[in-house]
Amino acid sequence: MHPAPSLIFFSTLSGLGLGLLAFLGLGLAPTEGLTGLIFFALAFALTGAGLLSSTLHLGHPERALKAFTQWRTSWLSREAWVAVAALSVMGLYALLAMPGLRLAPLGWLGALLCLGTVGSTAMIYAQLKTVPRWHQPTTPLLFLGYAITAGALLSGRVSWTVVLLIVMAALQVLAWRRGDAALAKSGTTTGTATGLGGRGRVRLFEPPHTGGNYLTREMVFRVGRKHRVTLRTLVLILAFALPALLLLLPFSHWLAAIAVVSHVVGMLAQRWLFFAEAEHAVGLYYGQSAA
């Protein structure tokens, strides 16, 4: 799939913001006074920037309100509802908590809705049978795990963060391994795509047009093998190893800040790969093979 910057920024930023909001809701980050204000402002800014960037890839953002109508079947519609609910509940919670009136149950509800938003975003991808690499239980687990890790990291819970980083590194490796085998396992091949597989080896002889089209630009994307190994290594180092190491050193705000930056850069690389590596079934009609 095409790694669209708007989608990469959306899922990274909103994941960071919603993770932090969830920690604020659970009272695991400072919610009172000026510190509280700074934490809430950061969390809302990240989430807001993420949500705004997601509307950038729409053809008709002015009709976005219509996306609230089909929650019965559509994860995208559910995401819209849960996101609005999360921001409203957390907004109210923040207004009361900053002056010192922290309503714990309201915060729990807010935290649940924040994680629900992250989960719905993940389900938009995980529901797609057409992209076997995404159609896995690891997809929602990864999205939720990254958000919770970001929440712990941003709210300064050092020991939690270190444990989460280790667990997430393992989950990420597992997701890649399962993902690499997913297309072959799905049983979809050029043979089933054309119905001609029973007659011999099927290969694309001539594409419909000499140029590209919407489908090839949007869904047929290739990452070279070498590139993939480099980027995955980079993700493991930047998102997990380096932050964990920095946090294990005697605590300093500078080291923590570097850990945050490193984790965020690693997360951006992870999201780039999440899209770029994902093979869509339609690629089989355009000469991609189930490798």
Add this chain to the structure above:
Amino acid sequence: MTALPETTERKLGLVIDLDTCVGCHACVTACKGWNTQNYGAPLGDDDAYGAAPSGAFLNRIHSFEVQPDEGAAQTVHFPKSCLHCDDAPCVTVCPTGASYKRVEDGIVLVNETDCIGCGLCAWACPYGAREMDPIEGVMKKCTLCVDRIYNEALPEEDRVPACVRTCPAGARHFGDLADPDSDVSQLVAARGGMDLMPEQETKPVNKYLPPRPRDEIDVLAPFLERVDEGPKGFLGWLDRALERL
């Protein structure tokens, strides 16, 4: 509504004959033409007269090569458009209700005034049957020429999809696949019509007729009596004389 109907009264669709399609792209052009001038936003093109033109099409012809374990490879021209699936994943993912499947005839359509152009339905379709219009920013797909098939202003023979009407090889058939007695259903039964990517569980309405095996020579052929009698008279003498040389 993006909830799919339990069943549809009819299942209008296409039966495409991979044995007879010659890959001429006439149906592509007819489709582009009709859908640029009729239902919905015109099918747009980016940089139509420039160096890198690229546009939205609802029907595209791919060509595949099939190499059997033994014998010669075969080229199969492969037209592809929306298969109007019974379990259409493109419909259920749509957040706005712009995508829907009609109860009366099973046609899958996009209400262009509701579409926000999020592109999720195109991701959900395994067949690449939906393309974003580069000019209008709304999703385009085959309408089965819903504005022709019921159009009483057209002569009766024109009340079929533009691609079917135009195909010079007779490789495209249109009809009701829910009715087992319809011409298309009988064709599917007789020729072993098949689904594309059945494992995706979309239950496509459109069916594809597999190519017939090519150049099968009977094993008894060398023992059959000759049908041509060979040249006679002067030509026969010349032939025999040359043979002896």
